[in-house]
Amino acid sequence: MYSFFAMMARMKYIERWSLMRNSRNENISEHSLEVAMLAHGLAIISNEKCGNHLDVNQIALMGLYHDANEIITGDMPTPVKYYDEDIKEAYKRVENVANHTMINKLPDYMQDYYRPVFFPQEGSEDAWRIVKAADKLSALIKCMEELQSGNQEFATAKESIAEGLREMNMPEVTLFMEEFLPAYNLTLDELQGKKKDKS
Numbered sequence: 001m002y003s004f005f006a007m008m009a010r011m012k013y014i015e016r017w018s019l020m021r022n023s024r025n026e027n028i029s030e031h032s033l034e035v036a037m038l039a040h041g042l043a044i045i046s047n048e049k050c051g052n053h054l055d056v057n058q059i060a061l062m063g064l065y066h067d068a069n070e071i072i073t074g075d076m077p078t079p080v081k082y083y084d085e086d087i088k089e090a091y092k093r094v095e096n097v098a099n100h101t102m103i104n105k106l107p108d109y110m111q112d113y114y115r116p117v118f119f120p121q122e123g124s125e126d127a128w129r130i131v132k133a134a135d136k137l138s139a140l141i142k143c144m145e146e147l148q149s150g151n152q153e154f155a156t157a158k159e160s161i162a163e164g165l166r167e168m169n170m171p172e173v174t175l176f177m178e179e180f181l182p183a184y185n186l187t188l189d190e191l192q193g194k195k196k197d198k199s
Contacts, residue, residue, distance in 0.1 A: 002105055002106055002107055003105045004102065004105040004106045004110075007071050007102065007105060008068065008071070010071050011027065011028045011029035011032060011067075011068065011070075011071060012027045012028075012029040012030075013027065014027055014028045014029075014070050014071060014074060014075055015027050015028075015075065016028060016031055016075050016142075017142070018075060020153050020154065020157070021151065021153045022146065022151070022153075023146055023149040023150070023151045024145070024146075024149070026142060028067045028070050028071075028075060031067065031138055031142075032063065032064055032065070032066065032067050032068070033064065034138045034141070035063040035064070035066060035067075035131065035134045035135050035138050036060045036061070036063035036064035036134075037060070037063075038063070038134035038137050038138060038176075039059045039060055039062065039063035039130050039131045039133075039134035040056055040057075040059060040060035040063070041176065041180075042059075042130050042133060042134055042137075042172050042173065042176060043055075043056040043059040043060075043127075043130050043172075044056055045172040045175055045176060046126075046130065046172040049171070049172065049175060050171050050172055052126065054126060054127055054130065055127070058116070058117075058127065059127050059130055059131060061117050062116075062117050062127060062128065062131045063131050063134050063135075064117075065114075065117045065118060066131050066135060068099075068102055068118070069095045069098035069099050069102060069118075070098075071098075071102070072098040072101060072102070073091075073094055073095060073098050096119075099118040099119060102118065103115060103118055129168075129170070130172070132168075133165065133168055133170055133172075133173045136161055136164055136165050136168075137165065137173070137176065137177075137181075139157075139161050140158065140161045140162055140165065140181075141181075141184055142154070143155075143157050143158035143161060144158065144184055144185070145184070148185070165177065
C-alpha cells in the first residue's frame with residue numbers, strides 16, 4: 001500500500017496566511033494549482049519572448065507540487081521562515097526531509113518520475129526560478145483580492161511582494177504583470193467583455 005496520493009489529497013487542509021486576517025481562506029491545494037498555471041504561462045512567455053527553451057509542461061508540474069512538503073511541515077509563515085539565515089537553512093533541511101518522505105511513499109518504479117519535480121536537478125535553475133516567480137505572483141494576486149474585498153491587512157504584503165518580483169529582474173514576469181495582472185481587478189462581467197450599464 002502506497003500513500004503518496006492520499007497524502008497529496010490532504011493539501012486542501014493546509015491553510016496559508018495563518019498570521020493574517022483573511023476575508024477568504026486559501027489552502028495550499030488551490031494555491032498550488034494557481035502556481036502551476038502561472039508557472040506554465042511564465043515559461044511560455046520566457047520561450048516565446050525571451051528566447052529560452054524551457055520545458056513548459058515540466059515547469060507546470062514543478063509548480064503543482066512545489067508546496068507538497070507542507071503536508072508534513074505545515075505552512076511556515078514567511079516572517080518566521082526568513083527571520084535569519086540559521087532559521088532559513090534549518091527550514092530548508094526540514095523541507096528536504098519532507099520531500100524525501102513524500103517520494104518514499106511511491107513505488108520504486110514511479111519515484112524517478114517525481115524526483116525532478118520535488119528536488120532541483122543540475123541545469124534546472126531557470127525552471128525553479130520561474131516557479132519561484134509564479135509563487136510570488138500567486139501571493140501578489142491573493143493580496144490584490146483581499147484588498148479588493150476591503151481587507152487592508154494585506155496592503156503592506158502587496159507592496160513587499162511586488163517589490164520582490166521587481167527585484168527578480170525577469171522580463172517574463174514584467175511582461176505578465178503588464179499584460180495579465182490588470183485583469184485581476186475586473187469584475188466577471190468585465191472579464192467577459194460586457195459593458196457597464198451607464199444608466
